Amino acid sequence: MQNPIKIKIRHLYFYYKTRTILENINIDIHANTITSITGPSGQGKSSFLTILNRLCHNMDGARVDGQVTIDFGNGFEDIFQKNYALPELRKRVGMVFQAPNPLPVSIYKNVTFPLKLAGKKNKDSIREKVKNALEHAFLWDEVKDRLSDDARLLSGGQQQRLCLARSLVLDPQVLLLDEPTSSLDETSVQVIEELLARLKNRCTIIMVSHYMDQVKRVADQQFILRDRQLKPG
Ligand SMILES: Nc1ncnc2c1ncn2[C@@H]1O[C@H](COP(=O)(O)OP(=O)(O)OP(=O)(O)O)[C@@H](O)[C@H]1O
Numbered sequence: 001m002q003n004p005i006k007i008k009i010r011h012l013y014f015y016y017k018t019r020t021i022l023e024n025i026n027i028d029i030h031a032n033t034i035t036s037i038t039g040p041s042g043q044g045k046s047s048f049l050t051i052l053n054r055l056c057h058n059m060d061g062a063r064v065d066g067q068v069t070i071d072f073g074n075g076f077e078d079i080f081q082k083n084y085a086l087p088e089l090r091k092r093v094g095m096v097f098q099a100p101n102p103l104p105v106s107i108y109k110n111v112t113f114p115l116k117l118a119g120k121k122n123k124d125s126i127r128e129k130v131k132n133a134l135e136h137a138f139l140w141d142e143v144k145d146r147l148s149d150d151a152r153l154l155s156g157g158q159q160q161r162l163c164l165a166r167s168l169v170l171d172p173q174v175l176l177l178d179e180p181t182s183s184l185d186e187t188s189v190q191v192i193e194e195l196l197a198r199l200k201n202r203c204t205i206i207m208v209s210h211y212m213d214q215v216k217r218v219a220d221q222q223f224i225l226r227d228r229q230l231k232p233g
Contacts, residue, residue, distance in 0.1 A: 006031040006174065006204045007052070008076060012066035014047055014056070021047050023228035025066070029221070034196060034205045036215040038233060039225035045208040048225065049176045052206065053093040054079060054086060072173055091118065094167030094203075098179040100159035102151035107143050110151045110162055114170050129169050136202070137165035138195050157188025164195070168202075175199065177207040181214065193218050 007029040014022040021044040029035050037045045050056040051064055069076035072092050079089055091114075103110050111130045120126055130147075134140040139161040143154070151162055160180060167175060177196075181189040196205060196218050209215050215222055215233070222233030 003030040003032050004071070005029070006071055008067075008069045010067045010069075012051070012068065013064070014044065014051060015063045015065075016047075016059075017061040020228055022051075022225075022230075025230050027223070027230055029204060029206065031071075031204050032200050032202075033220040034200050034207060034218050035221045035223065036219035036233070037206065037208045037223050037225055037230070038210065038212065038215055043225045044228070045225050046178050048230075049095065049178055049206065049208060052079075052174065052176055053090055053095055054084075055095065070174065087118070091170045092172055093174040093176065094170060094172035095176040096160070096163050096167055096178070096180055098182050100156060100163050100183070102154070102159050102162055104150070104152060106148045107151045107154070107162060108147040111165050111169050114166060118170065130165075133165040133169035134162075136168050136195075136199065137161040138191055139165055155188070157184050157191060160184060160188070160192065161195070164192075168199075171202075173203055175203045175205045177205065179208050179210060182210060189214070 005028045009025055009027050012022060012025040013020065037048060039045055047056065052068065056062045056064060064080065068079050070079055103113060108130060111133055112126055115126055115129060131140060134143060139158060142158060151159065154162060181192050184192065193214065199205060207219070223230040224233045
């Protein structure tokens with residue numbers, strides 16, 4: 001039996017100024033699955049991800065039409081609604097970028113940062129959440145004795161897992177990954193792929209990837225973005 005639908009996208013158009021990037025996209029994404037988006041460079045894969053947490057609304061000249069509704073547990077909610085609380089949306093829909101971007105602070109503070117932003121103050125609870133997030137990102141054992149080290153001292157693969165932990169600490173229901181392994185060596189790629197297979201028990205993952213073999217290994221549903229359309233892969 002298929003998992004319930006988590007995200008419904010209907011008649012979605014996306015523009016940068018007068019240029020149409022996406023045209024009449026209609027797809028469903030099921031809960032606790034991995035959906036991959038592949039396709040040639042410059043077609044709008046990253047732009048598509050930024051629609052789903054409304055990061056695109058911060059970009060000059062970007063405009064969206066159509067409907068994206070997500071079921072966060074209380075029925076489908078229209079995320080483009082004017083009064084939709086953006087901080088709440090970004091808590092529920094996490095994003096990890098192509099190049100690891102740790103903050104220039106300790107490993108521990110990198111993961112507590114979103115909790116502090118969300119106003120969390122209880123130190124014991126924060127410590128517990130950090131440990132959980134690092135465990136879920138397969139990083140805890142490697143960093144538990146050096147949590148106060150500068151995060152930039154970690155390897156590329158560790159930094160990418162730290163960025164994942166930073167997203168996971170808010171317990172997102174949807175996780176957007178923009179080429180999460182493109183800057184990593186083979187071993188780190190394997191670790192991240194294993195991690196994704198586990199993570200889909202906790203959230204719904206949408207991943208942009210350039211690597212068809214990776215997509216075949218991890219994705220439950222594949223789309224190719226070409227000529228402004230998302231076509232089943
Ligand atoms: N802020 C912006 N303003 C105007 N145009 C933009 C902006 N961001 C991206 N674009 C353009 O929109 C198109 C889609 O870009 P996007 O980065 O989404 O493509 P992509 O498929 O993810 O590419 P790649 O695989 O190379 O990362 C590109 O032609 C890009 O130049």
